[in-house]
Amino acid sequence: MINVAILGAGIGAQHLDALERLSDTFRVSAVVDKDTARIEEIRGVSGFRAVSDIQDVLDDPTIDLIDICLPPHLHVPITLAALAAGKHVVCEKPLATSMREVQQIIDASEKARRHVFPVFQYRWGPSLAQLRHLQSSGLTGAVQTAALETHWSRGADYYAVPWRGTWAGERGGAVLGHAIHNHDLLTHIAGEVASLSAMTTTRVNPIETEDCATICFQMASGALCTSNITLGAAKDETRLRIVFEHLTATSGTEPYAPGQPPWSFVARNPEDQAKIDAALASCAPEPVGFEGFFTDLGKALQTEPNAAVSLAEGAASVGLVTAIYHAARTGQRVDLPIKPDHPLYEGWQP
Ligand SMILES: NC(=O)c1ccc[n+]([C@@H]2O[C@H](COP(=O)([O-])OP(=O)(O)OC[C@H]3O[C@@H](n4cnc5c(N)ncnc54)[C@H](O)[C@@H]3O)[C@@H](O)[C@H]2O)c1
Known part of the structure; x- marks a missing residue:
């Protein structure tokens, strides 16, 4: 216990x-x-x-x-x-x-x-388990591109909590606090980011930190991906579309558990659809969200050291945030990983 x-x-x-x-x-x-x-x-x-x-x-x-x-x-x-x-x-x-x-x-x-x-x-849920199963079965092929949407709604009630929306308390805006999950999913599915360019702005609420951003990623595999973020949408929706060599995977719009159905997995060559559908049907479901996260964490502490989210993956997510803020402020394309001589290695606080 x-x-x-x-x-x-x-x-x-x-x-x-x-x-x-x-x-x-x-x-x-x-x-x-x-x-x-x-x-x-x-x-x-x-x-x-x-x-x-x-x-x-x-x-x-x-x-x-x-x-x-x-x-x-x-x-x-x-x-x-x-x-x-x-x-x-x-x-x-x-x-x-x-x-x-x-x-x-x-x-x-x-x-x-x-x-x-x-x-x-966000990594846990039946549809993301299916996607991983298709990838490991060789049915997806390589990622060609992915488009991520973090389109959520935040207003004065959300920012009434004093630490939110401030550099001192929240340490960042929508890039750090909201889209960080989608960016983790991107690397979980498509591998490491090699470089990125980004723009951020504050247009929705009168806060210090950003509430909108657009980011272009070049993955280590060569795939080009995008992330589009706002906290001024009509309602909270998260959507992922990943175009693989052999199929296109599209999530539903469930904002806080994108691993939930409905997802569609459509073969590029219609003759492959039956194989994909059979693989989907054979995939064991997994618990969603925190229950899945803690299930694998329990395994990591007891029997399977690599079962859970690793410290290295957390480090990569902080590296991505560093690169996004640097790219947005300088207009430069930024290479990953962030090295100790990077100007924002000590932090991105303005
Ligand atoms: N994984 C997710 O999907 C997700 C969702 C929401 C929030 N978060 C993260 O969780 C963290 C907390 O967010 P929240 O929305 O729950 O914040 P919150 O302000 O609602 O809750 C934080 C709690 O910490 C308590 N607290 C603060 N300082 C303390 C101290 N020194 N000693 C004891 N208690 C103290 C506060 O009283 C408060 O009840 C943030 O880092 C946020 O980014 C993650």
């Missing part, structure tokens, strides 16, 4: 829900929030301790895993403190806000011999 302390009772409520459904593997021992009334709001039947001080769970030798669902500026200091206390760590996005910080986390994780799992729960 893996004993967990969840830090933060906002999105932490959804982590709690998933962990409680996986009660053969995890036990939520404590939920920490300085606003303890918020903890009671998310308590279901669970018998966890409600705690107001993070140090309390870091000092508790019975806790194995610290699950960080705090505002972004706390992610790095609490990750480092949890590793120093000998805990494994789950960290909500963004893992960090500079490549320097990412390196600190990698060093601390190696020193403590404890894992850090960045949260990218």
Whole structure:
């Protein structure tokens, strides 16, 4: 049994829900929030301790895993403190806000011999399992192009939470906070990004950070892909279209769990459709979102070290954000990975 302390009772409520459904593997021992009334709001039947001080769970030798669902500026200091206390760590996005910080986390994780799992729960769901199955069965061929849409709606109520929309608290806008999931999916499906160019702007709300962006990616494979982002859409929709050599995969518009049906998988050569449909029918379903994420995290801690999202993949996501902000500010095309001599290696805060 893996004993967990969840830090933060906002999105932490959804982590709690998933962990409680996986009660053969995890036990939520404590939920920490300085606003303890918020903890009671998310308590279901669970018998966890409600705690107001993070140090309390870091000092508790019975806790194995610290699950960080705090505002972004706390992610790095609490990750480092949890590793120093000998805990494994789950960290909500963004893992960090500079490549320097990412390196600190990698060093601390190696020193403590404890894992850090960045949260990218959008990877889990039955349709993305089908896509992976088609890829590994050789039925897709190479990615030719992909078009990603993160078209969500955020207004004054969303920005009423003081840390949001600010460089000091949120550390970035729609690129960092919202499209980071789609960009992780892009690399999950199409491999590493070799270079990118980008434009960002603030057009929807009176905030410091960006709320619209357009990005062009050249993948290491040579494929060219795009990401289009706004927080001023009529409603929240996420859509992915991936054109492979042998088929075109198109998601539905479910905003927060794009791995859910309906997806379409259409063969370029109609004669191949039957094979594709047979492969789709033979694919085992998998749990969606946080439940899938924590299922594989449990395997990673117990039997299959490579089952979960890795620290290297979290590092790559911070590298992408660094490159996007640099490309948008300079107009230059930026190569990946970000190296220590890059001008934004220490961070992208203006
Ligand atoms: N994976 C996803 O899809 C997803 C979705 C939403 C948010 N997030 C991420 O989760 C993180 C939290 O977002 P949120 O929307 O839940 O924020 P939130 O502000 O709603 O909740 C954060 C909680 O942390 C508590 N807190 C802050 N500082 C604390 C401290 N020092 N000690 C104890 N408690 C403290 C606050 O009281 C608050 O209840 C952010 O990094 C955000 O980007 C991820």
